[in-house]
Amino acid sequence: MNLSNPSTFNLQPSTLLIELPTWLGDTIMATPAIENIIKTVNPKKITIVGSYVSTNALKNHPKIDKIFIDNTKKSKNRLFATYKLAKKIGKHDIAISFRSHFFSKLLLFFTGSKKRYIFTPSLLHSFTANLHQVEKYNYFINSIFKTNLPPSDLKLYLPSIKNSLLPSALNLQPLLGINPGATYGSAKRWYSKYFAQVAKHFSNNFKIVIFGGPNEVSIAKEIENFLLQEGVEPINLAGKTSIEELIFYISKLSLFITNDSGPMHIAAAFKIPTVAIFGPTDYSSTSQWKNPKGKVVSLNLECAPCMKRVCPLKHHKCMKDLTPNMVIKTAKELI
Structure with missing residues (x-):
């Protein structure tokens, strides 16, 4: 070193x-x-x-x-x-x-x-x-x-965002953020339809905000279209935010549903109630750090954590068999 x-x-x-x-x-x-x-x-x-x-x-x-x-x-x-x-x-x-x-x-x-x-x-x-x-x-x-300092909480400093993409009327409304992307690879991504079903379930109590990077616009659009068909109008911020804006908006959430991803750690830094969905990655080493309001949902299959970008067994059961009801049940524990 x-x-x-x-x-x-x-x-x-x-x-x-x-x-x-x-x-x-x-x-x-x-x-x-x-x-x-x-x-x-x-x-x-x-x-x-x-x-x-x-x-x-x-x-x-x-x-x-x-x-x-x-x-x-x-x-x-x-x-x-x-x-x-x-x-x-x-x-x-x-x-x-x-x-x-x-x-x-x-x-x-x-x-x-x-x-x-x-x-x-x-x-x-x-x-x-x-x-x-x-x-x-x-x-x-x-x-x-040669020190023995313990690791503290995650530390991010909030930017000052002048022109918010979120309507000011939402300041008094609880926000549910969903993050269907994961940069590392497709194996880490829970299914768009599953995310949409969870968002629909909570749409009477929360305004839905969809997050995603430039490469996740199509995934976010699939979720948006599903929700619109169900009479739910979400705010789709996928591909529209800078890193600073992403930090700012996640800090305002009341609940967050996310894959194992960078945004998941942003939420941990601000102690946002979070359900983190883990399939092929190791939640013992990369789950939210010191977030008392964070919960992990994982099937703990024998083949996991494989740490692969794409499922090597071609079945992707670690995500496919992890149902929306499992996530909904866990999320209700945080509300």
Whole structure:
């Protein structure tokens, strides 16, 4: 994990560079560790670098001074692009990456930062294998600074949204958000019709809001059409929100039904009552962290968690056999 000279470093550096995880959910799960870094070293300047979604999730953090978006993966010559990005970022007293990719090592090296630390799961002690991802990130930070700080709650700072896509009349109406997408792969996605049936069931008590990224517009439209046929008019925000807007709107929900996804972790940060649907992924390591109002629904099949993007057995029973009634029953426990 330590790619620098292991000599003792100054615990009050002037500058700190943090490379964030690529995915939205992983970035949010890294926030307790990031808060512990800041608490431990109290740097004068903090720079973050990462994907568009990860950097935008944390751009409202009051202690972050500079933000760089890493688009080097799209470059024809990624090595040269990484070098150029590193020179833009510049040298920092301490550089920490929550990624274990080869190009993350190069990025930190090219910045010229003397103290460089890379999250390397294979170098973590074996007992961390069964820990939650939040705990793994936090263990990484404790191992760097020789501290024993526990991971706190997830931490997101609310943006100020001036032109809301939600009508102001909804301020007094309970909102049920549904999130049918999951970036990792189709195996993580519960079925559109199932989501629609759950939304229909609660439509007399909640205004329905559909969430989704640019690649999930068609899924969200299927749900919207089903609800319209049932006489329910939802608000479909799929493909219409920035990351900041997504954070803002999820923070306003009264109830959230979601796949294992980045938005699920946004809801956890704000303690939103949430039903999280897990099929092929491991809820013991990526479920909502410290959300007392969060519940997991899973069939716990023998083939799960397979951690595959597409069902390797071709039957997808972990999601297909997980019925809307199961989710409705769990959601009622949160209302």
